[in-house]
Amino acid sequence: GSDSDDNDSLTAASRNDAEGDARYLCKSMLxxxxxxxxxxxxxxxxxxxxxxxxxxxxTNGSEWHEIRAGNLSGLGQFSAEFQELLHSMxxxxxxxxxxxxxxxxxxxxxxxxxxxxxxxxxxSEIYSLRE
Numbered sequence: 001g002s003d004s005d006d007n008d009s010l011t012a013a014s015r016n017d018a019e020g021d022a023r024y025l026c027k028s029m030l031x032x033x034x035x036x037x038x039x040x041x042x043x044x045x046x047x048x049x050x051x052x053x054x055x056x057x058x059t060n061g062s063e064w065h066e067i068r069a070g071n072l073s074g075l076g077q078f079s080a081e082f083q084e085l086l087h088s089m090x091x092x093x094x095x096x097x098x099x100x101x102x103x104x105x106x107x108x109x110x111x112x113x114x115x116x117x118x119x120x121x122x123x124s125e126i127y128s129l130r131e
Contacts, residue, residue, distance in 0.1 A: 023050070023057035027068045028094050038094035041103070045089025052078060052086070068092060081110075 026042035046067070050057045053074040058064045066073075070092050075083045085106070091097050098106075 022059040038097045041089050041097045
């Protein structure tokens with residue numbers, strides 16, 4: 001990596017005490033506290049990403065930068081919708097990240113859709129009960 005990359009990683013590591021764990025810190029928080037809510041969405045996405053990939057996120061180095069550039073690997077076994085959601089939550093541009101309200105609406109919509117799919121799976125059985 002470049003000297004700039006190394007400095008960002010060192011800055012992230014040094015901000016651990018004041019800002020939290022560097023594994024969940026977005027790059028924009030290194031230079032500004034302007035996008036606090038968006039940084040929280042990034043941290044939530046990073047936590048979910050860590051669970052999905054099954055290994056701890058890096059605290060510095062090239063992989064740390066790759067993740068913050070939007071390059072999330074090891075998600076091939078998950079649905080495109082899930083991958084899209086993680087990418088949006090961890091978008092390099094804080095303004096591109098969804099709001100917490102948007103995430104809750106999407107989860108609620110997915111639940112309703114899932115319930116609808118389950119009903120459709122058992123539709124013939126449900127109709128046979130009415131006869």
